[in-house]
Amino acid sequence: MTSYDDAPWVTDGAPRLRPYAVTGGRTAPTRRLALETLVIAARTLPRVPLTPEHDETLRECRAGPRSVAEVAGRLGLPVAVTKILLCDLLDTCALILTAPAGPPDPTDPYLLEKVLVGLRNL
């Protein structure tokens, strides 16, 4: 029997999978997530079995709030694909959104003062 083990199926450096393979071909997220949307793993276990990609995504969000951009960077997946995985986990309550009240107003002087104090105290 011929072994294919030493014959690479993909070019070195190329992604192992086509990006949307990990979403089962789905290209539309179920919610509108922004690059800066923060999510965190829920303290309860997910109610449904997870794929390895979902599991890895969830693991990245256990230590603290993580932005969509950071999760995508850590998974090495495009942002658009990452958003679909995150939506799946949000929909099954394995992840929760962490945002006190909608998107912040970056022109709010009070908010900017807090940023300044924080940066100066680093």
Added chain:
Amino acid sequence: MSDYAISDDSFVPLKIVIAGGFGVGKTTMVGAVSEIPPLTTEETLTAASVDHDSLDGVPEKDATTVAMDFGRITLSAHHLMLLLFGTPGQKRFWFMWDHLASGAIGAVVLADTRRLADCFAAVEYFERRGLPFVVGINEFDDAYHYTPEEVKAALHLRSDTPVMCCDARATSSARHLLIKLVEHAHARSVAARAAPPAEPAAEAGAASASESAQPVPTSPPRSPA
């Protein structure tokens, strides 16, 4: 929504854009101030994602990948998380900047005096968008030293736009740039609120366009002074 976490884990995310030409030190600066090693985040816009991600400004292309540098600074005491995005400076990436600029505090434009023209596109974009920005002259050892005033004149900057020399490799210097940016953004917002009807464009641009990704009109490129 019912599925928001209201707890100690609640942080307010705030974006800061680090822009500039190729090789000017964006990745270096993100790495110098970020509390995590900088990550590469890829935004791929394909025909499949057109409904969700605007392709305005990218004619005759059905797939574009933009690699951004990502870093973060958590200000735990204030429940704030600064998200730093290092982004390519070329005009063809303006559609990406729309994503980044909406809802951002502002931008740091890094300039290399040996190739000052590389930051024209970024300066032009942020001026048109009304987003607060500062210019950091990243000092390379073999570059002739220009004063911030000379660079400000060469870039035709508004008089209130801060320009300062920096070393993008040094945490203190890179952090100082961020502080300068936030001070500038704060001063502008205070001034805008003191005279609300004067500049409606700046207010509307920053506050309302969180998802709309308005394309910025193009104009002839700046000429060096």
